[in-house]
Amino acid sequence: xxxxxxxxxxxxxxxxxxxxxxxxxxxxxxxxxxxxxxxxxxxxxxxxxxxxxxxxxxxxxxxxxxxxxxxxxxxxxxxxxxxxxxxxxxxxxxxxxxxxxxxxxxxxxxxxxxxxxxxxxxxxxxxxxxxxxxxxxxxxxxxxxxxxxxxxxxxxxxxxxxxxxxxxxxxxxxxxxxxxxxxxxxxxxxxxxxxxxxxxxxxxxxxxxxxxxxxxxxxxxxxxxxxxxxxxxxxxxxxxxxxxxxxxxxxxxxxxxxxxxxxxxxxxxxxxxxxxxxxxxxxxxxxxxxxxxxxxxxxxxxxxxxxxxxxxxxxxxxxxxxxxxxxxxxxxxxxxxx
Amino acid sequence: xxxxxxxxxxxxxxxxxxxxxxxxxxxxxxxxxxxxxxxxxxxxxxxxxxxxxxxxxxxxxxxxxxxxxxxxxxxxxxxxxxxxxxxxxxxxxxxxxxxxxxxxxxxxxxxxxxxxxxxxxxxxxxxxxxxxxxxxxxxxxxxxxxxxxxxxxxxxxxxxxxxxxxxxxxxxxxxxxxxxxxxxxxxxxxxxxxxxxxxxxxxxxxxxxxxxxxxxxxxxxxxxxxxxxxxxxxxxxxxxxxxxxxxxxx
Numbered sequence: 001x002x003x004x005x006x007x008x009x010x011x012x013x014x015x016x017x018x019x020x021x022x023x024x025x026x027x028x029x030x031x032x033x034x035x036x037x038x039x040x041x042x043x044x045x046x047x048x049x050x051x052x053x054x055x056x057x058x059x060x061x062x063x064x065x066x067x068x069x070x071x072x073x074x075x076x077x078x079x080x081x082x083x084x085x086x087x088x089x090x091x092x093x094x095x096x097x098x099x100x101x102x103x104x105x106x107x108x109x110x111x112x113x114x115x116x117x118x119x120x121x122x123x124x125x126x127x128x129x130x131x132x133x134x135x136x137x138x139x140x141x142x143x144x145x146x147x148x149x150x151x152x153x154x155x156x157x158x159x160x161x162x163x164x165x166x167x168x169x170x171x172x173x174x175x176x177x178x179x180x181x182x183x184x185x186x187x188x189x190x191x192x193x194x195x196x197x198x199x200x201x202x203x204x205x206x207x208x209x210x211x212x213x214x215x216x217x218x219x220x221x222x223x224x225x226x227x228x229x230x231x232x233x234x235x236x237x238x239x240x241x242x243x244x245x246x247x248x249x250x251x252x253x254x255x256x257x258x259x260x261x262x263x264x265x266x267x268x269x270x271x272x273x274x275x276x277x278x279x280x281x282x283x284x285x286x287x288x289x290x291x292x293x294x295x296x297x298x299x300x301x302x303x304x305x306x307x308x309x310x311x312x313x314x315x316x317x318x319x320x321x322x323x324x325x326x327x328x329x330x331x332x333x334x335x336x337x338x
Numbered sequence: 339x340x341x342x343x344x345x346x347x348x349x350x351x352x353x354x355x356x357x358x359x360x361x362x363x364x365x366x367x368x369x370x371x372x373x374x375x376x377x378x379x380x381x382x383x384x385x386x387x388x389x390x391x392x393x394x395x396x397x398x399x400x401x402x403x404x405x406x407x408x409x410x411x412x413x414x415x416x417x418x419x420x421x422x423x424x425x426x427x428x429x430x431x432x433x434x435x436x437x438x439x440x441x442x443x444x445x446x447x448x449x450x451x452x453x454x455x456x457x458x459x460x461x462x463x464x465x466x467x468x469x470x471x472x473x474x475x476x477x478x479x480x481x482x483x484x485x486x487x488x489x490x491x492x493x494x495x496x497x498x499x500x501x502x503x504x505x506x507x508x509x510x511x512x513x514x515x516x517x518x519x520x521x522x523x524x525x526x527x528x529x530x531x532x533x534x535x536x537x538x539x540x541x542x543x544x545x546x547x548x549x550x551x552x553x554x555x556x557x558x559x560x561x562x563x564x565x566x567x568x569x570x571x572x573x574x575x576x577x578x579x580x581x582x583x584x585x586x587x588x
Contacts, residue, residue: 192453197444203430
């Protein structure tokens, strides 16, 4: 699967040297997302939610997948971003873009500070500290009722039109398009980052931090940088969520939120960029369909899928594409030989 | 003569009651070829870890080009020209051999922080990496994922990575460890071709390698320098023989 010449080509330029198949592969998910807007009007808020969670899962992929930072604290940043955007809309300005930038900036600072405090640890210690980060945030949000509304949630958010023109309407047209654009921007940023020399050094740190120190890599600083970026992305997803629903509840800061986004990413596949897409879509669609059969059934199905994925597909559901391609090549190869 | 590139004075380290380095002194001139030998547990790898900064000494100084480095982090020492290889392969096993070296070069050239812009230098890194693999004789496997490389080639890659840092001082921690004797000639050749101006400290159990390569040998026993001298002297030193035959030395 990991073909070194592929990564080299990508190192030369963003789209340079890509096969038509690869280009089509990149165009497909975005074409689907745009098509969805026109054909599935009744499901736009469902689609918006999926887009938000894709971005959230992507942020986790950056830390967990690429840099090997095993964290269960991603909800802290998602939740913080949501509350920051909500608070901003009530107390400062209803402008969603300003609020969004405010949330990203503030969450990045939270990521920087919490990362600086805990990134010198590794393994289980680090994992526990990330859990602690979420728990502290949750409890703070629960107690600080004047800022967060406590367990009633943050109410009274005012969300103005984007560029003073596009209102967030009841059917969620604006929220969908806005979220999709934000996702696309982050996707391009992340794509460039993971293929850049910086991203390659993260690959190295994930595989062998000691080797990287021996070649002169400031491992702690690199991890802090990517942790901050990952936090900013998660905060951005949280802000989208706040703006799209005009409500922030305590659940955004729960451990379960961290757990769900991890399940999505593992389902879809880490370090594949589109793994977050596949994972979030499959998770929500399975949840939506099976919950109609029974409200408890969907968890059973998702759990079963997760077990099957972890056992049989090392790279998540994204591996199915590779397996299908190899089978196809084997079949066509055989057919064309004689 | 000129001053030493690497100068170690009074270097000491203990883990509790266990003394692993005791008052070690060492000077490496540019172009030096010094062998460090000693029985198992003598503190050879500990000494390398102290020099490179993976361990902090309890006492003593280490100077690189006249600058004290004993308080510096490992990565800063690397940028000052101190490189090492590892006794146990420490490689990026999911990457190709070429990428292992290219990532090193990016770090050396200090553009590994570039996160957004694809730098055309990355291609230069890959080209230089390939040239370095060719140089050391494993250019044919540049595309192969490291985990699929034969052990001996992984050992050579360790050296190629260290050389890619363009070090002034190179610490070779048992470069031929675990390599079958039928292949040691490859390492002889590689060691002979190392750039002349680099100061090199080599740890090796294979006496053939040491006596062929080193101009001076330092014998380490229980964290102390037992004796030092030219290979011919060391070979006939009764103390050294006693250590290697397992008798106690007082």
